[in-house]
Amino acid sequence: MSEEDEMIYRGRITFDVPVPLSVLDPETARQLTFFPVVPLYADSPEGRALAGVRGADEENGWAPTSIWYSSLGRLEAIARRHGRVLEPEATFDSDQRGRGRLVVDAGGRFHDCQEDEQPQRHYTRACSCFPTSAGSPTLFAVADVTADERITVRAVQAGPFTDYPVVCADHGDVACPTSEKEAVFRREAHIIEAHTARPLPLGRSGAEQALPPVVLGHLRAAADELRRGRSYAAPLAIAHRDAAREHARQAADELRCLSPSDPTETLLHLVAELLADTRPDA
Numbered sequence: 025m026s027e028e029d030e031m032i033y034r035g036r037i038t039f040d041v042p043v044p045l046s047v048l049d050p051e052t053a054r055q056l057t058f059f060p061v062v063p064l065y066a067d068s069p070e071g072r073a074l075a076g077v078r079g080a081d082e083e084n085g086w087a088p089t090s091i092w093y094s095s096l097g098r099l100e101a102i103a104r105r106h107g108r109v110l111e112p113e114a115t116f117d118s119d120q121r122g123r124g125r126l127v128v129d130a131g132g133r134f135h136d137c138q139e140d141e142q143p144q145r146h147y148t149r150a151c152s153c154f155p156t157s158a159g160s161p162t163l164f165a166v167a168d169v170t171a172d173e174r175i176t177v178r179a180v181q182a183g184p185f186t187d188y189p190v191v192c193a194d195h196g197d198v199a200c201p202t203s204e205k206e207a208v209f210r211r212e213a214h215i216i217e218a219h220t221a222r223p224l225p226l227g228r229s230g231a232e233q234a235l236p237p238v239v240l241g242h243l244r245a246a247a248d249e250l251r252r253g254r255s256y257a258a259p260l261a262i263a264h265r266d267a268a269r270e271h272a273r274q275a276a277d278e279l280r281c282l283s284p285s286d287p288t289e290t291l292l293h294l295v296a297e298l299l300a301d302t303r304p305d306a
């Protein structure tokens with residue numbers, strides 16, 4: 025993997041109307057107080073308000089592109105949520121992508137407009153700033169969509185464009201892609217990241233902690249039988265393999281009795297069944 029691009033935005037990015045801190049999600053506001061942006065505050069009828077941000081100083085404002093983009097994404101989310109218009113007066117300088125200025129399209133999204141480019145193609149999204157799966161069927165492909173009502177994908181009008189916010193009942197805003205396909209992909213990624221009951225018991229110690237002792241006993245016995253079976257020629261090993269499978273089946277039965285509905289137990293159950301199918305020479 026190549027080293028990540030470093031870049032800097034110089035100048036200011038403000039909202040048309042400052043957003044009072046009293047209505048702003050505190051965590052979002054806090055994240056905009058960190059390098060490489062400096063928050064700009066103003067007075068408003070509702071008290072202190074976030075007017076926008078400015079880039080850090082020339083000497084220390086260079087940061088990985090992903091860090092800058094996450095700050096810009098937070099500003100977009102605030103503008104979307106509170107009905108503000110973003111007004112950037114900022115130029116960018118990037119090791120890999122050269123120089124230009126920051127512009128906002130008619131749907132409230134930031135674009136890096138290169139020095140020699142017409143901003144118009146960004147305003148209308150006739151550019152290539154957003155990843156699209158049009159040229160790559162595998163990009164954002166999801167074979168199985170998880171049924172989980174807590175995490176929703178909606179279509180929301182944003183100027184002449186459509187946004188696809190992914191919102192979780194437990195975790196709030198997850199992402200807001202510009203295509204439905206990417207939104208479904210981000211939803212699945214969030215489910216794997218934040219809604220997996222317990223990590224898979226990878227490795228011996230994880231499995232030993234996760235498995236009930238009675239089940240673990242059977243699995244250990246199965247493993248012993250398989251080990252013994254390897255010392256014999258295949259026909260003689262059959263008895264050991266069968267004994268191993270019997271232990272694995274009992275382990276699966278124990279799991280089924282202990283908790284038939286818990287997803288983690290179901291998973292462990294599957295592990296036990298896989299062991300039941302393991303051959304000594306596998």
Ligand SMILES: [Zn+2]
Binds near residue numbers: 136145149151153154
């Ligand atoms: Zn663009």
Ligand SMILES: [Zn+2]
Binds near residue numbers: 175192193194195
């Ligand atoms: Zn969630």
